[in-house]
Amino acid sequence: DAGVIQSPRHEVTEMGQEVTLRCKPISGHDYLFWYRQTMMRGLELLIYFNNNVPIDDSGMPEDRFSAKMPNASFSTLKIQPSEPRDSAVYFCASRPHQGYTGTDTEAFFGQGTRLTVV
Amino acid sequence: AQSVSQHNHHVILSEAASLELGCNYSYGGTVNLFWYVQYPGQHLQLLLKYFSGDPLVKGIKGFEAEFIKSKFSFNLRKPSVQWSDTAEYFCAVNVGNQGGKLIFGQGTELSVKP
Numbered sequence: 001d002a003g004v005i006q007s008p009r010h011e012v013t014e015m016g017q018e019v020t021l022r023c024k025p026i027s028g029h030d031y032l033f034w035y036r037q038t039m040m041r042g043l044e045l046l047i048y049f050n051n052n053v054p055i056d057d058s059g060m061p062e063d064r065f066s067a068k069m070p071n072a073s074f075s076t077l078k079i080q081p082s083e084p085r086d087s088a089v090y091f092c093a094s095r096p097h098q099g100y101t102g103t104d105t106e107a108f109f110g111q112g113t114r115l116t117v118v
Numbered sequence: 119a120q121s122v123s124q125h126n127h128h129v130i131l132s133e134a135a136s137l138e139l140g141c142n143y144s145y146g147g148t149v150n151l152f153w154y155v156q157y158p159g160q161h162l163q164l165l166l167k168y169f170s171g172d173p174l175v176k177g178i179k180g181f182e183a184e185f186i187k188s189k190f191s192f193n194l195r196k197p198s199v200q201w202s203d204t205a206e207y208f209c210a211v212n213v214g215n216q217g218g219k220l221i222f223g224q225g226t227e228l229s230v231k232p
Contacts, residue, residue: 042225
């Protein structure tokens, strides 16, 4: 498997524009996570899905952020309109089904998308 | 709410020095614990994990961590660091009844001087 694939790797956009980040999880993984990494806040969990259903979006900072998972092999994180403070590295991660006691494996991360909003 | 605290934001060591990075979590129930490493410009990779059993866990590249339930801690150690260990290290917790929610600490940046 090629691992978790994110696109684009780098995105530079102007303030006010719509930005869409994409993620392809590892095949067969039931969970998909979106994280944002900044110097100030570290690694923040924005939202995660289980079997394509959003489970917890309490980390999504504002209504400008939205995430979808239309099928098991694809997810998007959209920012509309974008602002300079959204500049960060956005990571997508996936993991297999969690057993009853949570004793399954770890999450696997993509390479990240470095977003710069000017 | 559950949280993960890493006390050291930036650690600077010389090669061959011993390393210990602190990690504490706030949750009283069943947890799974992880340490990830992020080399400059790269994505996060798993160093080691604890689910159950022996609280002393050995990972890749000579790293180990000890789960001390009474202290809610999962500190990362390495007896002798190398320049190539320069990276950012993240502690993470997966809370058993939270359906897979994986929470990370703020990260500790390790700089190893040759």
